[in-house]
Amino acid sequence: MSGSANLPKTSVDPDPARTLDAHFYTDPSIFKAEQSGLFARTWQYAGHVSQVVNPGDYFTFEIAGQGLFCICGRDHKIRTFYNVCQHRAHELVQGDGNCKLLVCPYHAWTYELTGSLRSGPNVRSVPGFDRSTICLTEVRTEVLCGFIFINLDDDADDMSVWYPGVEDELRAFVPNIDQLQPLEWIEILEHCNWKVSVENYSECYHCQLNHPTFAKGVVKPETYDIQPKGHCLRHTTECQNLDRMSYSIDTNANAHAADYSSWFLWPTFSFQVYPGNVLNTYLWRPLDVDHVTVWRGWYTPDGVDNEAIRRLAVQDRATTVEEDIHLVESVQRGLRSKGYRPGPLVVDPRHGVNSEHSLLALHQWMRRALQA
Numbered sequence: 001m002s003g004s005a006n007l008p009k010t011s012v013d014p015d016p017a018r019t020l021d022a023h024f025y026t027d028p029s030i031f032k033a034e035q036s037g038l039f040a041r042t043w044q045y046a047g048h049v050s051q052v053v054n055p056g057d058y059f060t061f062e063i064a065g066q067g068l069f070c071i072c073g074r075d076h077k078i079r080t081f082y083n084v085c086q087h088r089a090h091e092l093v094q095g096d097g098n099c100k101l102l103v104c105p106y107h108a109w110t111y112e113l114t115g116s117l118r119s120g121p122n123v124r125s126v127p128g129f130d131r132s133t134i135c136l137t138e139v140r141t142e143v144l145c146g147f148i149f150i151n152l153d154d155d156a157d158d159m160s161v162w163y164p165g166v167e168d169e170l171r172a173f174v175p176n177i178d179q180l181q182p183l184e185w186i187e188i189l190e191h192c193n194w195k196v197s198v199e200n201y202s203e204c205y206h207c208q209l210n211h212p213t214f215a216k217g218v219v220k221p222e223t224y225d226i227q228p229k230g231h232c233l234r235h236t237t238e239c240q241n242l243d244r245m246s247y248s249i250d251t252n253a254n255a256h257a258a259d260y261s262s263w264f265l266w267p268t269f270s271f272q273v274y275p276g277n278v279l280n281t282y283l284w285r286p287l288d289v290d291h292v293t294v295w296r297g298w299y300t301p302d303g304v305d306n307e308a309i310r311r312l313a314v315q316d317r318a319t320t321v322e323e324d325i326h327l328v329e330s331v332q333r334g335l336r337s338k339g340y341r342p343g344p345l346v347v348d349p350r351h352g353v354n355s356e357h358s359l360l361a362l363h364q365w366m367r368r369a370l371q372a
């Protein structure tokens with residue numbers, strides 16, 4: 001809802017907030033610094049619990065240039081490790097699968113699912129060899145409503161500190177979230193810096209002109225607002241025309257059955273809920289300074305096929321997502337123009353849909369990440 005309470009008094013600012021300098025989005029050295037800094041110190045999406053249901057189930061992935069894997073222990077706890085053997089650094093696992101123990105393909109050192117070294121051929125012949133001191137390097141792991149996040153920074157605050165209240169809100173907006181499993185992931189390559197795409201997602205100043213379906217069909221643009229809470233950008237709005245949605249909605253099913261909402265978790269993930277408690281997600285996977293892959297995730301109870309959700313995913317891909325690609329790719333070309341000077345942000349003290357106040361928070365986080 002439009003944030004009108006506790007607003008600072010309007011005053012004439014001789015130096016309004018401006019967009020970041022273009023090189024933040026075009027300079028490969030900035031991207032390199034983000035890879036080793038920002039992405040290694042923030043909560044990053046790894047996968048979904050449905051990928052690691054049974055003891056020994058694992059899947060590999062990469063964050064901040066580091067090979068990692070999640071694995072389900074005999075205690076059913078999900079742990080994440082760097083994918084590297086503590087002997088001579090061979091990778092332990094590839095792709096995904098199930099194993100009783102982790103056996104390194106190089107010299108067959110064997111690890112428990114908890115990461116501790118169990119045995120290795122002839123290691124007892126080494127005087128004083130103490131296997132209890134050898135363990136795979138574990139990575140901070142949290143599960144938020146079935147979504148596994150990791151943080152390479154051992155000292156990072158918990159997700160509940162980064163994103164206060166998000167878990168409770170998600171559970172209220174998606175009452176069956178624990179039953180949900182991915183139905184499909186749609187992968188979209190955008191020729192732009194990941195921050196251009198995230199900024200575009202995080203303001204709705206462009207919505208009325210560029211997203212006719214979204215602005216007329218689902219939300220009431222005059223009520224749309226985005227506010228930071230911790231490191232979450234919280235999108236709220238009232239909805240309209242729910243009878244015109246491509247699927248039927250029982251608006252009385254629960255407290256939020258008729259609501260749209262979104263929780264962007266800085267820096268690269270967002271939960272979105274469409275009316276009817278339909279969960280979908282965004283995941284930005286930065287590839288290099290001017291390419292990012294956006295993964296749109298769609299979910300159903302137990303991952304069971306659902307024609308309405310598939311139709312919705314196709315419709316979303318053809319409208320909002322497609323409309324945004326042209327915007328962000330044009331911006332990336334513009335950021336390389338010698339004619340561009342960082343422009344003032346339209347920050348309306350009353351906030352609301354036609355204000356870019358949400359970008360102030362993003363830019364602060366972006367700058368801070370590079371100063372740290």
Ligand code: FES
Nearest residue numbers: 085087088104107
């Ligand atoms: S590198 Fe893994 S057992 Fe030698």
Ligand SMILES: [Fe+2]
Nearest residue numbers: 200201211324
């Ligand atoms: Fe958009």
